[in-house]
Structure formats: C-alpha cells, structure tokens
Amino acid sequence: MNVSDQLSITAKENPAKIAYFFEEEETSYLELESAVQRFASSMEALGYQKGDHVALIVGNSPYYVISLYGALRLGLVVIPINPMYTANELSYILHNGDVKAIITMDIMLEKLASIDQDLPSVKHYIVCDSGATSSGQDEKLQSKIKAFTELIGNGKADFNGPMLSDQDTAIILYTSGTTGKPKGAVLSHQNIYSNAKDVADYLQINGNDRMIAALPMFHVFCLTVALNAPLMNGGTILILPKFSPADVLRVANNQEATVFAGVPTMYNYLLQAVKGEKPKFGNVRLCISGGAAMPVSLLKAFEDTFQIRLSEGYGLSEASPVTCFNPIDRPRKAGSIGTSIWNVENKVVNMLGEEVETGEVGELIVRGPNVMKGYYKLPEETEVALKDGWLYTGDMARVDEDGYFYIVDRKKDMILVGGYNVYPREVEEVLYTHPSVIEVAVIGEPHPESGESVTCFAVIDDPEITEQVLRDYCKGHLVAYKIPTRIEFLEELPKNTTGKILRRRLKSSVKS
Structure with missing residues (x-):
C-alpha cells in the first residue's frame, strides 16, 4: 500500500x-x-x-x-x-x-x-x-x-x-544539515505510508477533521502531518500559500478548522498577534508542534491564551519524519516530545550503543518502518547513521519512567565550558520565562580560558532591558558556568522557511 x-x-x-480548500474554492x-x-x-x-x-x-x-x-x-x-x-x-x-x-x-x-x-x-x-x-x-x-x-x-x-513495491523509492528529501552539502534521505513507499497512517491514527485524525496546512509543503513535517495524514483518513486540508497569523486565524474561523500544525515560532507569532485579546480559533481541538524544541513557557502561554491543547512531537527527515508525539488520550507533559508513536521504537543510548538508565542523557536512536533506506549515493554516511537497523539521530535525550522522551539538545550544539556540558536549550528555557523576551537562541563561542563560553541572541520588547538585567535573571535559575557571558540584542533571529531558528548563521556571525 x-x-x-x-x-x-x-x-x-x-x-x-472535500479533499482540500484553497483560495475560496473546494475540491x-x-x-x-x-x-x-x-x-x-x-x-x-x-x-x-x-x-x-x-x-x-x-x-x-x-x-x-x-x-x-x-x-x-x-x-x-x-x-x-x-x-x-x-x-x-x-x-x-x-x-x-x-x-x-x-x-x-x-x-x-x-x-x-x-x-x-x-x-x-x-x-x-x-x-x-x-x-x-x-x-x-x-x-x-x-x-x-x-x-x-x-x-x-x-x-x-x-x-x-x-x-x-513497498520498498520502491518514493521520495528523496535533501536535509539542510549544519555542515557541508545537503544529503538526500531516501524514503520508500512504506516509509511514507506507514508514518502518515501511524501519525493519523495516533492523533486520531479522521474524516471530520479540517487541517490547516500553513507549513511549507516541501518540508517533511507538512508533507506527513498536514498533507498525507489527513488524506489518509479522508480529512480536508485547508491550504494556505504561506504562513501569516492573520490568515491562519481567518481560515481557522471561516472554515471551521479542527487541527493546526506549526513550528514554535508560528505559535509565538500567533500569540503576539492576539496580545491582549480573547482569540477565536475556529473549532480547533488540537495544535501540533514540531520542527524545533518548544519552549515550555511559550507552550503554556499559548494554551492559557487560546484554551487549546498544544502537543509537541519529534521527527527528522530520515524517519519520514515522526517518531514521537505527546498522546492525546493521556496527559501531555510540557517540555516532552511525548511517547513513541505506534510501530516505532525510540531509545536512549550511550557512546557504545547501550541503553542508558531512566533519566540519564544519551543519544536518541529510532527503529521502525518509517526509517529511511539510506542517504542517496552516500554509503559511508549511511553506515554512520544506520547501525543494526537503528537510526542514530544525533540528538541528545532522556526518557522518564512513563516512557516520555525529552530532547536535551543537538549533540553538535552542546557547549563545553571548562569541561562542563551546557545544553543551549536549558539556558533558552530560562530566558523564555522572562516577560520581556520574545525569542532567544544560545550558542557556544570560543573562549581562550574555558574553551567555550555561552553566547545569547535575544529579541525583546522592552528597550530598558540590558545584558546585565538578563544575566542577573539567569543567576536565580542557572549555575554560574551556564550563564551567558555575552548577550546580543537583535530585531529578529535568522530563520529558515519553516520558521526554525538558524543557529549556524548566528555562529557564522560570531566568527566573522
């Protein structure tokens, strides 16, 4: 199939x-x-x-x-x-x-x-x-x-x-990557079909659902969650040419949307767009977040404002992409990417590939019918990523006693300060709780004494806020070596077309 x-x-x-709605016309x-x-x-x-x-x-x-x-x-x-x-x-x-x-x-x-x-x-x-x-x-x-x-x-x-055949190649997704040329993840018909079906069933997306597709369709998040999954069970797709908070709210209300999928920055924009108002969001029963880590403070602010459940998930191109989601029939855990979706296994391992104890940090690896065949024309890179049927994601994670996974950070983004590990997300989570911080990104910057230091880029809505104010705020939440040494204020953080913050561009600006 x-x-x-x-x-x-x-x-x-x-x-x-109705399969889809686009520019006031139904098909x-x-x-x-x-x-x-x-x-x-x-x-x-x-x-x-x-x-x-x-x-x-x-x-x-x-x-x-x-x-x-x-x-x-x-x-x-x-x-x-x-x-x-x-x-x-x-x-x-x-x-x-x-x-x-x-x-x-x-x-x-x-x-x-x-x-x-x-x-x-x-x-x-x-x-x-x-x-x-x-x-x-x-x-x-x-x-x-x-x-x-x-x-x-x-x-x-x-x-x-x-x-x-189920194993015939269906799609090749070129991953943006952080270094070098993009790599083509080869996905079979089975990969694409199984992930769409498992996501649709896991999130109970059915023929009565009307899914807003505002994410770019060339991106695998939209491809599976907002396009293939609704069509899998006879739902309707509400296609938007591009994302804008006003258009999302308009279509949600006029077309009685029931599900919205977006990246964290989209939810931030929606929240800013309705500041001080009691927003209407159609009949939306579920909001789905993926593509990047969702700050806990943003998640809670969105749920409090819109009174809609926001469930975070996790995926990557090499897994078609979804491997985890917060289940909708059980409690949603803020800060977690949820549990393994049906037919997919996730586990956390150490450098030897051995599963670590509950609560310990290690690399997240994935196995299931959604995992790619390999990288196109790159056998060596394929061998590194796929070992004994498991896909090594490069993301550092931990799992709790209930089987909920938590992404700590990208393995390559970890900052080493004087021999101590600092995960950017941990620092970002603290800064996001400050009332004047709209967006923030943390990276490592070379340091002559400690090897690396913590550098922060922030977007704020109060010109009176200074570097020292934010550093003092961090002192009450973080150990000294995790506190940003330098904070730079920007009008906007660089993002790709899906709204994901581009840390590598920030790193390049530091080097230059």
Missing part, C-alpha cells in the same frame, strides 16, 4: 467529500483523484517511467498535491525542493539527485534558466501558472516547457500505473 493508492480508495468510498476527492490520474498518464506519455527522478519546486497549492500524488502513482521518485533556494543550491540538488524533469512555478523559470546548462539530464520543465507576468527571461527553455494545465487536460482518467 502507498499514499497514492489510499487516495484512490478514499475517492471511491467518498467521492463528494472533492473525486476531482483530486481525476487530476492525479491525468497528471500521471501525461507524464508517462512524455516518456517518464517508474524510477525516474523528478523535482517538485512548488509552493503550497493544489499544484503541489496533484503533482506529488500523480508522480508517485507513476512510480516516479519525487525530490521536493524549497523554491526559495538560490540558483547554486538548486543546481547542486538537481544534479546530485539525477533529476530528469522539474515541476515548478513560472516565476522560477528565470532562476532555472540560469543553471539549465548544468543540468543535461533535465528533459522537461512542467510549469504551473502563478498568475504573474512573464519576465521573458525563460526563452531558452521554451523547447523543454510543458504547461501543467495542458498535462491535466490531455491526460487519461483511466490510467493504470505500474506495479509498485
């Missing part, structure tokens, strides 16, 4: 059910299924066959959903890519990923035209209409361009795709 087959089943059982499961069939048949007519690699460089839209499911139905390997990437970043992934076709927006053509000569394997650009005026800079691509709408219009609704 795979996610595209499941879509066919749902369309047959509930053809009139039924039957209409979506027909578009997926037509897209798959047209791609086959262009000469593409099972196993060929196609890039999906499209923003949140029906184009993305149809292209993804249509490509998977034909057995193509989909490589989702961030449309905001530079030409250089795109060139690397497209070349390394052996891409033969690119599905993209018309506004991307100028950028793609500048690297086309470096992509001899690319035969076609499947272009989606954004409504923008053409710049005329894509003329040299004309012979390779095919209009998305023409493919849908000329395709066959009775298309019969190839036989697909």
Whole structure:
C-alpha cells in the first residue's frame, strides 16, 4: 500500500467529500483523484517511467498535491525542493539527485534558466501558472516547457500505473544539515505510508477533521502531518500559500478548522498577534508542534491564551519524519516530545550503543518502518547513521519512567565550558520565562580560558532591558558556568522557511 493508492480508495468510498480548500474554492476527492490520474498518464506519455527522478519546486497549492500524488502513482521518485533556494543550491540538488524533469512555478523559470546548462539530464520543465507576468527571461527553455494545465487536460482518467513495491523509492528529501552539502534521505513507499497512517491514527485524525496546512509543503513535517495524514483518513486540508497569523486565524474561523500544525515560532507569532485579546480559533481541538524544541513557557502561554491543547512531537527527515508525539488520550507533559508513536521504537543510548538508565542523557536512536533506506549515493554516511537497523539521530535525550522522551539538545550544539556540558536549550528555557523576551537562541563561542563560553541572541520588547538585567535573571535559575557571558540584542533571529531558528548563521556571525 502507498499514499497514492489510499487516495484512490478514499475517492471511491467518498467521492463528494472535500479533499482540500484553497483560495475560496473546494475540491472533492473525486476531482483530486481525476487530476492525479491525468497528471500521471501525461507524464508517462512524455516518456517518464517508474524510477525516474523528478523535482517538485512548488509552493503550497493544489499544484503541489496533484503533482506529488500523480508522480508517485507513476512510480516516479519525487525530490521536493524549497523554491526559495538560490540558483547554486538548486543546481547542486538537481544534479546530485539525477533529476530528469522539474515541476515548478513560472516565476522560477528565470532562476532555472540560469543553471539549465548544468543540468543535461533535465528533459522537461512542467510549469504551473502563478498568475504573474512573464519576465521573458525563460526563452531558452521554451523547447523543454510543458504547461501543467495542458498535462491535466490531455491526460487519461483511466490510467493504470505500474506495479509498485513497498520498498520502491518514493521520495528523496535533501536535509539542510549544519555542515557541508545537503544529503538526500531516501524514503520508500512504506516509509511514507506507514508514518502518515501511524501519525493519523495516533492523533486520531479522521474524516471530520479540517487541517490547516500553513507549513511549507516541501518540508517533511507538512508533507506527513498536514498533507498525507489527513488524506489518509479522508480529512480536508485547508491550504494556505504561506504562513501569516492573520490568515491562519481567518481560515481557522471561516472554515471551521479542527487541527493546526506549526513550528514554535508560528505559535509565538500567533500569540503576539492576539496580545491582549480573547482569540477565536475556529473549532480547533488540537495544535501540533514540531520542527524545533518548544519552549515550555511559550507552550503554556499559548494554551492559557487560546484554551487549546498544544502537543509537541519529534521527527527528522530520515524517519519520514515522526517518531514521537505527546498522546492525546493521556496527559501531555510540557517540555516532552511525548511517547513513541505506534510501530516505532525510540531509545536512549550511550557512546557504545547501550541503553542508558531512566533519566540519564544519551543519544536518541529510532527503529521502525518509517526509517529511511539510506542517504542517496552516500554509503559511508549511511553506515554512520544506520547501525543494526537503528537510526542514530544525533540528538541528545532522556526518557522518564512513563516512557516520555525529552530532547536535551543537538549533540553538535552542546557547549563545553571548562569541561562542563551546557545544553543551549536549558539556558533558552530560562530566558523564555522572562516577560520581556520574545525569542532567544544560545550558542557556544570560543573562549581562550574555558574553551567555550555561552553566547545569547535575544529579541525583546522592552528597550530598558540590558545584558546585565538578563544575566542577573539567569543567576536565580542557572549555575554560574551556564550563564551567558555575552548577550546580543537583535530585531529578529535568522530563520529558515519553516520558521526554525538558524543557529549556524548566528555562529557564522560570531566568527566573522
């Protein structure tokens, strides 16, 4: 079974059910299924066959959903890519990923035209209409361009795709990484399907749910939790082209949303947007957080303000991505990423791979049907990440007596001060409890005496707050070596397109 087959089943059982809502228009499961069939048949007519690699460089839209499911139905390997990437970043992934076709927006053509000569394997650009005026800079691509709408219009609704195995590759996700070039995590149809089903069932996402998809669809968090999981059980997706607090609140209320998934910064923005008000958030019964650690003070402030349960989870691209979530039928533990979802095992081990005692800190490792096949064309890196069937996440964690896991920090982000371990998250949690701190990020900075020192970057809403004020605040909560030596105030912290704070950019600014 795979996610595209499941879509066919749902369309047959509930053809009139609304699959997604986008820009004031609704599309039924039957209409979506027909578009997926037509897209798959047209791609086959262009000469593409099972196993060929196609890039999906499209923003949140029906184009993305149809292209993804249509490509998977034909057995193509989909490589989702961030449309905001530079030409250089795109060139690397497209070349390394052996891409033969690119599905993209018309506004991307100028950028793609500048690297086309470096992509001899690319035969076609499947272009989606954004409504923008053409710049005329894509003329040299004309012979390779095919209009998305023409493919849908000329395709066959009775298309019969190839036989697909659970172990056939479905998606390659290029992880951003902290050093070097991005690596492609190879995910099978089983990986994608099992994680979507287990997440949907674990969080009780059903046909009555209306999920807001404001996270970028090219990111695996949105792909599984806000796209595949709702479609798995016949739910409806409320697609937003991009995140904005006002749009999320508007769609939630007007379209009677029931579930929202976001990263911590999104919840922070929502909280700031309704400051001093009693917010309305539709019929939302559950808010899901992932992608980065959720500060406990932010979690509690959001729940107190919106009166909605906020459950944190954990995942990574290499695990399709979800491995843990706070269960919704048991108490939610603030600061915890929850328990292992169904069919997935998590455990904490020491440097020898031995499981540590309850409460001790070690590396989190994962095993289950959601774990990747390996890194694309990187056998050595695959051997490091996958050992005896376990995926080594690189995250430091602990587990309590009830089986709830807690991420302490990234193994690579740990700061060593005079021989003592300092985990950035611990310092950040304290600073987030200060009433004037909006956002904060902590990194290690080289120090001639202690090896490293704690450096903090903060966004505050009170100009009277000084470095010394925040250091004094920390003294009541942290041992001396954990207190920031330096605090720099910024108007905004650097983030990626999913809203995750970019610590590596802060580290680069310190070095420069």
